[in-house]
Amino acid sequence: MSYKKLEIWQLAKELVIDIHRMTIEVLPKFEAFEEGRQIRKSIKSVKTTIVEGYGRREYKQEFLRFLSYAVASNDETLDHLETLFETGSLANKDLYNKLVTFKSCGTGSSRHRTELFYDLDPAPMRAGFPGGF
Secondary structure, eight states, rough: OGGOHHHHHHHHHHHHHHHHHHHHHHHHHHHHHHHHHHHHHHHHHHHHHHHHHHHHTTHHHHHHHHHHHHHHHHHHHHHHHHHHHHHTSSHHHHHHOOOOOOOOOOOEEEEEETTTHHHHOOGGGGGSSTOOO
């Protein structure tokens, strides 16, 4: 199994692309170089930390530790989005709502992105762990 098959990684990848485009195409120029740089860095950290943790999946606690780091980067990203929206730099409410919510794969229901990690079900990943967990 590859990390690319993890739903959590796929959702993080989509968000990396969406936020990158938003910072380049939507934000005022002064924000693209300040807050834009910070939010791109934090969301990319979510995705790459999942990959790094997956690389250590043989050790359950290591993998879980890296997922907790990804949660922290996800929270940082949400804070940046809220700041951009509250200051008016990200004035498009529909785009803001799209970036802070996601469609659950298969269910079509919308949920806040913070729930992405807190409801993570490790069952689909057990096959990648020696002896499961």
